[in-house]
Amino acid sequence: MNFDLKTLELPAAATEKCDLLVVLVPEGFKPGRDALSTLAALALKQGDFSAKPGKSLPLYQVPAVAARRVLLLGVGDGSARSVRQALGATGAALKAPQTKRVVLCFAGSAQADAVCAAVQAVADASYVYTTTKPKAEARSLARVVVGVPDPSEVRVAFYQGVALVEGVEFAREWGNRPANHATPTMLANAAKTLAKQPRIQCKVMGPSEVERLGMGSFMAVAKGSEEPLRFIELRYSGGAKDQAPVVLVGKGITFDTGGISIKPAAEMDEMKFDMCGAASVLGVFRALAELQPAINVVGLIPACENMPDGRSVKPGDVVTSMSGQTIEVLNTDAEGRLILCDALTYAARFKPAAVVDIATLTGACVIALGGVRSGLFSNNDSLAQALQAAGESAQDPCWRMPLDDDYADGLKSNFADMGNVAGRAGGAITAAKFLQKFVGDMPWAHLDIAGTAWKGGAAKGSTGRPVGLLVQYLLDRESDAASAAKPTAKRARAKAA
Incomplete structure (x- = not known):
């Protein structure tokens, strides 16, 4: 789908x-x-139409209007939130087979963030998954023209919206694929395609390389599957060589049966979404390829399946992580933290400015926050505040949760340095406390996206979250770095003079 600004x-x-x-x-x-x-004024006056967000009036072959169909759409105060809400309700019109070219025209002033939101909302409302549905109708919408009074005022936001569409749809595509169409190897191949883009490099490691690294925790989870694990390392190099990167770590369990601690059969098919953290990292890199910001970013994806088998890790087994810490595996269905902990240890080699892991980690987070906000845990207030602000700006919100040391008491083990679970109470928090044991003093945040990464029921499918939050956070970092550099440049010029 092509977008034009006019x-x-x-x-x-x-x-x-x-x-x-x-x-x-x-x-x-x-x-x-x-x-x-x-036309709009008359409809408003007669009460046939309201400008409240989402209210609409469809019209057909209006005299003196070249468009075949016209949709008057209320956008309330014209904010990004109102525009996105309004356009989100137009899916039926945008997905209609006869809708190939759409023009969006702002009847009032166009705020930059509202234009960015409009682009994303149209893409979201018209998205159609077809990879394993050969008889499905593909997206018919091919071109969208966004009309504003002055494009120069919103051009940057418009192109940011277009880049986010690329990233979110890349993440949704891989999140939606069935597990037999999204194995760890296939996920690694998807990462390799991103390396064809400017400034992006990709390295993929298999079982032998991971064993040499000493990632015993990651390897333990993968033991029960016929599909070989993959450890994916992506690098985006847009900043100076000495600029510390942001490291994004995405959980890549391409299917989660629960292992020996097997899950109930009902809705187990949705465990194909357990790699949505990994998919979001891929989506971020796809967006970075379009935006080309002046920052450095590393993406790490430990990818494997969690399957029951004679070789599978068993409840009570003790494994040794890359950090050297031992873990008693009390529940094999708490596997995401077991692969993430080794990736977090690996992340330290990049001497990162910040580390953010993204994972569909706990059902407890779904109970706590539902599907509205992702759970945010962090050992660094500045990082937490930056991520929360980015989420609000991107309309991809998160909510900070506690990390009191007392929550870690339940992780104590008689047979290892720690257990991998700590009971039902505060499950999302104790999972985060487990991960915290592997980050040392690195500025670190954990996003639990179990409630936001996908939807169930009739709307079942990946959402592409939190690509928007992460990209906004990275762009904010770029902007902050540029602002900090300007005074330094001015002082240097003054000193030279």
Whole structure:
């Protein structure tokens, strides 16, 4: 799908030939004398239409309007949140087979973040999964024109929105694939395709390399599967060579049966989504390829299946992690933390500015926060605040949870340095406390996306979250670094003078 940004106000929008013209009407709309303004004003006056977010009025072959169909769409205060909410309800119109070219026209002023949100909302509402549905109708929407009064004011935000669409859809695609179409090897191959993009490199390690690294915890989880594990290392080099990178670590359990501690059969199919943390890291790198920011980022993905087998790790087994710490595996269904801990130890070699791990880690986080906010845990207040602010800005919110040391008491073991579970109470927190044992003094955050990475029921599918949050965080870091460098440059010039 192609997006274009165009200077377009309502009089000119009426002349645009398209299958669907969406007029984004804000509260307090001030009509002109053109046909679309007159139409919207009359509909508002008669009460047939409201400018509240999501309210709409579909029209067909309106006189003096070139578009075959017109949709008046209320966007409330015109904020990014209202625009996204409104466009999110237009899926049926955007997915219609006859809808190939759409024009979005802001009937009032266009805020930069609202334009970014509009691009993402259209892509989200029109998304269609087809990889393993050969008879499904592919996305018919091919081109979207976003019309605003002054493109120069929103151009950066528009292209950020387009890049986020690429990243989120890459993550959704891999999240939605069945496990036999998204094995660890296939996931590694997807990462290799990203290395064809500028400034991105990819390294893939197999069982022998992982064994040499001493990743006994990761290897223990993979033992029960016929599919070989893969440890994926991605690097985006956009900053100076001496700039410390941000390391993103994504949980890549491509299917989770629970292992010997096997899960109930009901809804086990949804455990194909247990690699959505990994998918989000891939999505971030896809977006970075488009945005090309001046930062350095490393992506680490430990990928394997968790299967029951004669070779599988058993409850009560003790494994040795890459850090040298031993772990008593009390529950084999708490496997995500077992692969992440070795990846977090590996992350230290990059001397990172920050480490963020992303994982569908606990059902407890779903109980705590539902599907609205991801759980955020961190040992660093500045990092936590930056991630939370990025989430709010990107409309991909998270919520900080506690990390009191007392929560780690349940992880004590009589037979190892720690157990891998600590009972039901505070399960999302104790999982985070387990991971914290492997980060040392690195600035670290853990995003538990078990409630936000996918939806169940009739809307079953990957959401692509938290790609938006992570990309916004990285762009904010780039902006902060640029701002900090300017005074330094000024002082240097003054000293030279």
